[in-house]
Amino acid sequence: MPLMNMVEAINSALRLEMERDPSMLIIGEDVGRAGGVFRVTDGLQAQFGNRRVVDTPLAESAIVGAAVGLAARGLRPVAEVQFLGFIYETMDQMASQAARMRFRTAGRIHLPMVVRSPYGGGVRTPELHSDSLEGLFVHTPGIKVVMPSSPYDAKGLLLSAIRDPDPVLYLEPMRLYRAFKEEVPDGEYTVELGKAKVVAEGDDLTLITWGAAAPVATAAAAEWRDKQGGSVEVIDLRTVAPMDEEAIVRSVAKTGRVLIVHEAVKSGGVGAEVAALVSEKCMLSLLAPILRVTGYDTPYPAFAVEEDWLPNKQRIFKAMQELLSYR
């Protein structure tokens, strides 16, 4: 099996689906000739032509609005928003238009569209390039939100997202684009949306994470196991809307202690939703308060200090310590 990094895995998913489904097209800024600012769509315009891989004018709201119109007419647009910080430009089209179409028309019109966007910190970008904004869309019924953290999942989840009958926001953690390679099948396969992955099994504590924060959290949990003993169960949600409630409840029932690690700001973040879910569904299993390690409640800071803002191993260790010593 070939080794791929996340950029290659996403590119492979796009290519395979373009080959399989003539109704799919890719639209966005710089996605064609240049192959995207991160080369995610590299080579696709050369292979499929500029009718199917389209460099659009610079206007995110129009890009997503166009995807709505295209999808309603039976096509499968995969739109790119160059960085997630620019998704605010599209909020009306995403939230008021795309997310509600099936609901408003009572199922007559549905929108099989995907919006892809890179996000996440740690790569010294200028302002508004690093923000984790999944919370905005988890709060928007009608949109699914997918956040892979590995090349294998990235490819399988993207193929599911493109084939899904509803709008999907697919978020790509920039720092993980080329961070590591793993075995990824050349051909097609899918990873089901809404299903979490148990990255590591354990009995003492459940660490719930996703997207850009997942590798940091997973590595911290592994190091903790090696140094302190004890066992931490790590759950990578992979899809934050819909959320895999069953996987969360099953694990918490076993461990009784919950740590949530995400990169987005804390207040109103998806971590709060996970915590609420745990207290609704398995409160009596809890042996300690639910803790969160997240970004702070400020706008994403200038890159000179971003490492202090991002969840890191020390903060995760402290929280685990607190949870495990709680009596």
Add this chain to the structure above:
Amino acid sequence: MWINPEDLTVTQWQVLNEAGELVREAPSLGHRQLLEVYRYMVIARAYDERAMRLQRQGRIGTYAPFSGQEAAQIGSAYALERSDWMFPSYREAPALWVHGAPLEYSLLYTMGHVFGARLPEGVHAFPVQIIIAGQATHVMGSAWASTYLEDKRVSLCYLGDGATSQGDFHESLNFASVLKLPAIYFIQNNQWAISLPRSHQTGSATFAQKGLAYGIPGVQVDGNDVLAVYQVTMEAVRRAREGKGPSLIEAVTYRNGPHTTSDDPNRYRSQAEVESWKQKDPIVRLRRYLTGLQIWDDEREQALWQEAAQVIEQVVAKAEGVPKGTLAESFDYVYATPTPRLQEQWATLERGR
């Protein structure tokens, strides 16, 4: 009767041809001012070259070079009073400098400094705008404030060719026209928006005509001719101050370098194109004119580049000498008063969790 875009003809405004000769009457700038403008342009170019090197050395972050656009930026900024308001994008270090923000502030921004977007008190400019065309609406609000306050100030924003595709740009033009505001939309058409050429950005023959549908006069100017840029901007400033409403300027220029230091322009444009624009270099053109006026020669040229190197050295030293801000300090600037939750987070941050 149908109105057709082909019926419109737009002629580019030029004062100096590529040889540095006058093709029409020059704006009323004295020798001292001409030399000042030239100095700005040369030092800006030296800054740009240095910043590219600093980026490669890892001393600054992603950098958006402006080389090739000095005349467009400096000619327009020179037409403003310091009391006027400026709304830049991310490529306007020279314009901001001419408008009173020392160059080290631009460098601090690219260093990702906590306070890199805080320009000094008294500089009437917004910081770098990352969101394409966001500033187009601010310039309109600022111009509105001037009509409300009757302060006779003008508000000018810089936009790229790509930025004209955003809704914000069009919505703002419409507001400014309806409300007859003293706003200037200065478009630097540098031919590219990252990898997209102007033909992918607009079906219009020019960007200059973008204001017409909104009832706003426009002009296309040779953006590498600093005298022409100054002249048309002065005209727009005059109209604004006299209460005659907004103007739109398209400066035709070229981005000599990559979009930013993360970009590889060889993927989408030819070296031949880059070379052809070098013939139109804005600095060379003004130098030829000054030489023709016999107020410039090789000796002075050399001395100026030496001065430029020293100035830039100081700029770098100043920026690198600014104490590294901390994340904790920035907690003071989320709200006027930090919320209890922020205070709690600040405390855990200070304790290292």
